[in-house]
Amino acid sequence: MTARLLALRVREAQRSLALCGSAQRDKALHAMADAMIAAQDNILVANIKDLHLARDKSVAETMLDRLALDAKRIEGMAQGLRDVAALADPIGQIDGMWQRPNGLRIGKMRVPIGVIGMIYEARPNVTSDAAALCIKSGNGVLLRGGSEAIYSNTAIATALREGLRQAGIDPDCILLIEDTSREVARDMMGLTGIIDLLIPRGGASLIKTVVETSRVPVLETGTGVCHTYVHADADLDMALAIAVNAKCSRPSVCNSMETLLVDKALRDWVPMVCRAMADKGVVLMGCPEVCAAFPDAQPATEDAWDTEYNDLVLNIRLVNGLEGALVHIRDHSTRHSECIVTRDYDTSRAFINRVDAAAVYVNASTRFTDGGEFGFGAEIGISTQKLHARGPVGLAELTTVKYLVLGEGQIR
């Protein structure tokens, strides 16, 4: 069946979902969790098939790790569904109505966006995470996962659909496209008016392709070339702790630091921070002054400053005060998360006002840019675009609004 026909089925099914109350959608999420647990054996068998084929294709070890499921991971996915059920329902919410001089009452009500298309790589957990957030927010979801996880995704989607059925909701609110060819993904990108929003999740090249090709609106998630600028007046113990945390606590994610900017006034501190990083196994790429101060650092190429390593590699550069830091960030930031460490009030204010990014930090690790850490309960990704949603994308960002206008016969 083509992407178009599948999307139309989701669209039709979503119409009734949009009218379900919170209680029924939450019941469905719990039924989906139960169905996942009940289908555990099927899912694990399917996953073994995927892993077997992936090993035959010599897929990288890190990808195999993301692909592999076990009972604990399936329980984690089911718990994720239950956690989303426990969140506040954004749908139907009206933050307030105002009255116009002519007596009209006007308010903005949160409603589902409609049909969300997910294009993602070989992480089977995205199948259930995305479905959880979409169902909670009243949206239908058309899933197109990577070929490496197709058997796992199919087994998971079957379980999720069974959960919907048990809760009396049309199972077509969740549909997985079993054809994993590029043509199908491309077809999805052309379904304006049928798919309302496309969310790509995966590596930079997948996201770039979708952003550049799609005619359907796209929510651009997550490349993060994040900086930490250590100001001359920083608490250096704090700066060291924040820098090490931002780089090393989980280097593979988008909110980790790629470049450390050190104020020229702190030249003497460079060997200490470099040593701390090196002790954690971090490979250092430095500007000439950093390389001179710490001989183990390699010279950073011009490309290095724009690279999201997602690994234990760090650029370090000396900059000329706040202005130097701001210019570097302006020219190299992907506008994800940017941090200053300082004790100076005016400098902190200037950094906040002048840095253009989804999240601007003072004296905290950029690793906090995350829906859970921000208090949203769950997220479907971090938006690095400016329109519709910026930063962690939670349930509220998966909704739109309609204006209600209540009158007693007003004419104009």
Place this chain on the structure above:
Amino acid sequence: MTARLLALRVREAQRSLALCGSAQRDKALHAMADAMIAAQDNILVANIKDLHLARDKSVAETMLDRLALDAKRIEGMAQGLRDVAALADPIGQIDGMWQRPNGLRIGKMRVPIGVIGMIYEARPNVTSDAAALCIKSGNGVLLRGGSEAIYSNTAIATALREGLRQAGIDPDCILLIEDTSREVARDMMGLTGIIDLLIPRGGASLIKTVVETSRVPVLETGTGVCHTYVHADADLDMALAIAVNAKCSRPSVCNSMETLLVDKALRDWVPMVCRAMADKGVVLMGCPEVCAAFPDAQPATEDAWDTEYNDLVLNIRLVNGLEGALVHIRDHSTRHSECIVTRDYDTSRAFINRVDAAAVYVNASTRFTDGGEFGFGAEIGISTQKLHARGPVGLAELTTVKYLVLGEGQIR
């Protein structure tokens, strides 16, 4: 100079605008208004040139009316600039910060989007209206108006830029592209990363072209195939007044009614509403039952139900209760503004919940879908898309947010 180079100039200039306080931006708006008045003669001479050329090209009378300026219209444009200055500043606003268990304080601050591209037709007032809203909201604007108004637009933009200069703001925050070829518009649509948002204003075909072609995010404004459904339990005097107002008060605009849906139970009322419309000069296109009840009505073709007439033409159709109305609206609405007239509480609730549109009305004319009427002070158009902004687009919708995260050394 190419669109790209001009857009880069706007982008550079906008950086300093984003850091101006409210007072300086408001001062600039007043200076722009004064400069418009001071340049009145230049603008009128330029406008005569445009009108002259337009007449030679046998441009339609309605377009000439939109193109023509006089002292009163220029004063109106200047007043528009002053009115926007008087609105509350959205920039820098933080609606509240919350504290996480680890002590981090997080808030969302409104910031300018960046560079807005406007592609519009032969209405010189759009030049100053768009500039007013963009400068107030801290955005730079690259204007590309229609060829028919090029001399008027150039004279207006020159005055607006002079106002910026007098207020100490880089005049390149407002740039008009003097080349009105299609290629230039097309170039603008490819400037991802330089133009942040494109707003097309004009006829349906212009908007369609931009939506389908642009790689830059687009704010889709305004085609309105708006419906009014008169429920069996309606107050018929109210229904008549609302229907006549929705069709006749200003038929050329997007929030006017194109189709009146009458409940089958009100079959006997059809001749009365048809007569009232005909008396106002409205040409009626009816379903077979309406044509039988009112012989002056012409049979509506299948296309008629999807047509935005923008004129004194109205489709009328009998529908089978609320369900019949909802199906018709679902299949033919452009999701702009939809109205029900009823005295029945449950029916009003069902209509509100089930109609998918930017604005849903109970017992009031759809003509109120307008930034001014909603209390926003001004608008740049009515969005009929679901993402980022839906309904009247005012100052708030011309902003994005950044998260501020304030810590005391928190790491994860």
